[in-house]
Amino acid sequence: MAHRQSLRLQRYLKESHLPATKTLSQFDFSVCAQINPAQIAHLAQNADWVERADNLLLFGPSGVGKTHLAAAIGHGLIEQGQRVYYTSTTTLVQQLQLAKRELKLMEALGKLDKYAVLILDDIGYVKKSKLETNVLFELIAHRYESGSLIITSNQPFSEWVSIFSDTMMTVAAIDRLVHHAQIIEIQAESYRKRQSIRRKNMS
Numbered sequence: 001m002a003h004r005q006s007l008r009l010q011r012y013l014k015e016s017h018l019p020a021t022k023t024l025s026q027f028d029f030s031v032c033a034q035i036n037p038a039q040i041a042h043l044a045q046n047a048d049w050v051e052r053a054d055n056l057l058l059f060g061p062s063g064v065g066k067t068h069l070a071a072a073i074g075h076g077l078i079e080q081g082q083r084v085y086y087t088s089t090t091t092l093v094q095q096l097q098l099a100k101r102e103l104k105l106m107e108a109l110g111k112l113d114k115y116a117v118l119i120l121d122d123i124g125y126v127k128k129s130k131l132e133t134n135v136l137f138e139l140i141a142h143r144y145e146s147g148s149l150i151i152t153s154n155q156p157f158s159e160w161v162s163i164f165s166d167t168m169m170t171v172a173a174i175d176r177l178v179h180h181a182q183i184i185e186i187q188a189e190s191y192r193k194r195q196s197i198r199r200k201n202m203s
Helices: 002-016 037-045 066-079 089-101 105-112 130-143 157-162 167-179 191-202
Strands: 055-059 084-088 117-121 148-153 181-185
Touching: 002 066, 002 084, 037 066, 055 066, 055 167, 066 084, 066 117, 066 148, 084 089, 089 105, 089 117, 089 130, 105 130, 130 148, 130 167, 157 167, 167 181
Parallel strands: 055 148, 055 181, 084 117, 117 148
Antiparallel strands: none
């Protein structure tokens, strides 16, 4: 039984497409004081919120660790036996857009149902076109109260009108996402910027 469980988790990890190095042990909490390590660990190690189909929304400027935290939580959830799928929002939206053109959108959404958690990275990079935002909204509506979403965004809700094609769709999407959600806002200096300054100082 232990061997079968190990093989199952290996399969879940492979299908998740999670970045291998973005784990909790690799995240430097010292550079981002307002993040509560205990809260992040609880999200990664306790799947109750996933069982309830709650969402997790991570906000902050580019380079502060949103993607790393989302992926790290995903790694932890796989260890709890949850199926997780990680993707850039743009990539998934393009795939769903193609499925819609082929009249297979519901089939594509149904295939994603096998994942308890979908991690949509960088939602703010979706192009504001009716075709793309329509399928993104349909994904959000489809997952509402049936499957968890972890979403990273460098844009606050007040700027999401630049993502969706109209105000009504923006409000409806946000309403569904936040109804059962935890929201974490990160305000820190870009990790890449810090690394660049450190290299310059050493040279």
